Amino acid sequence: MEQVQGKIAFITGGASGIGFGMAQAFGEAGMKLVIADVDVERRTAAIDALSKNGFDCHGVDLDVRSAASWTAAADLAEARFGAIDILCNNAGIGQGRRTDGTRLLLEATDEELFRLVFDINVTGVFLGARTFVPRMVARGGAGHIVNTGSMAGLIAPPGLATYSASKYAVTALSESLRAELADRHIGVSVLCPGGVQSRLETTSAERRNQQLGSGYDRETGFLSDRPINPEMMDPIAVGRHVLRAIRNNDLYIFPHPEYVDLIAERFAAIQRNIGLSAQDGYTDPDWLLAASRNPAYS
Ligand SMILES: NC(=O)c1ccc[n+]([C@@H]2O[C@H](COP(=O)([O-])OP(=O)(O)OC[C@H]3O[C@@H](n4cnc5c(N)ncnc54)[C@H](O)[C@@H]3O)[C@@H](O)[C@H]2O)c1
Structure with missing residues (x-):
């Protein structure tokens, strides 16, 4: 999608952090903005700030975990601006940080927390695609979808298993x-950021405490609040990087190229373990190999 002026973007989690950065960058490029977020107060503040910048924007209520909420939000957005050109499935939560600074091991992770992270980070992206792809196809394609994954969607460090698994799912x-x-002219990209200034710790705690009980963080020893870290990347820079990738129809969006060696380490580990066939002389048939191939990689 080379021409973005006047296009309509629907951004989940658009009230804060990376989503808000995308909104600002898209607004600068003359796009119309739908800010879809579960947080009414921050959404209203975001719409105020974007309007002050002269951008044409509209807020809609959305909980990405709910199919009904997606349909209602999509209908409202289309009633205001017409068909959506760009969907940014960006809303997500972290698995939580412990107050004592120790890592949250998988064996110590509550089942409800695991399910909540997957519900928002994975089911949310699935439902976004389920809602908007048929609408984009119905009007002849020419849309673009950006799913916010993470560097943790390509490498899985210890103490981050739940979040990483959810972000690997977003990559897949x-x-x-x-x-x-591809043959319906709808591009798809996965955004894989490293550290970005945002409220992720705070908004994740809000979702945990709202869904799992108001005392959840206190009882399980999680941080409920964390100031925005000014050391991290500016979300507007991420937004502008995303815009370039949409114009270029890139599959992967890497705002932080410094992770390349860590990704290479993972591929090297995979290659090291690929050796001889478990069954002497056996190889899978050509049809199975062909069905396993993804042309998007080449
Ligand atoms: N900040 C980083 O360093 C970083 C790095 C890699 C990936 N990410 C990913 O970026 C995305 C955006 O996070 P951020 O860092 O900008 O955090 P953020 O907390 O500033 O923004 C997230 C937004 O998502 C909204 N949200 C949460 N649950 C929702 C739900 N169920 N329905 C609708 N909206 C919901 C929140 O209200 C919030 O406005 C997430 O998917 C996160 O996993 C962030």
């Missing part, structure tokens, strides 16, 4: 969906 959804939509 994006890669497969891109190939599924």
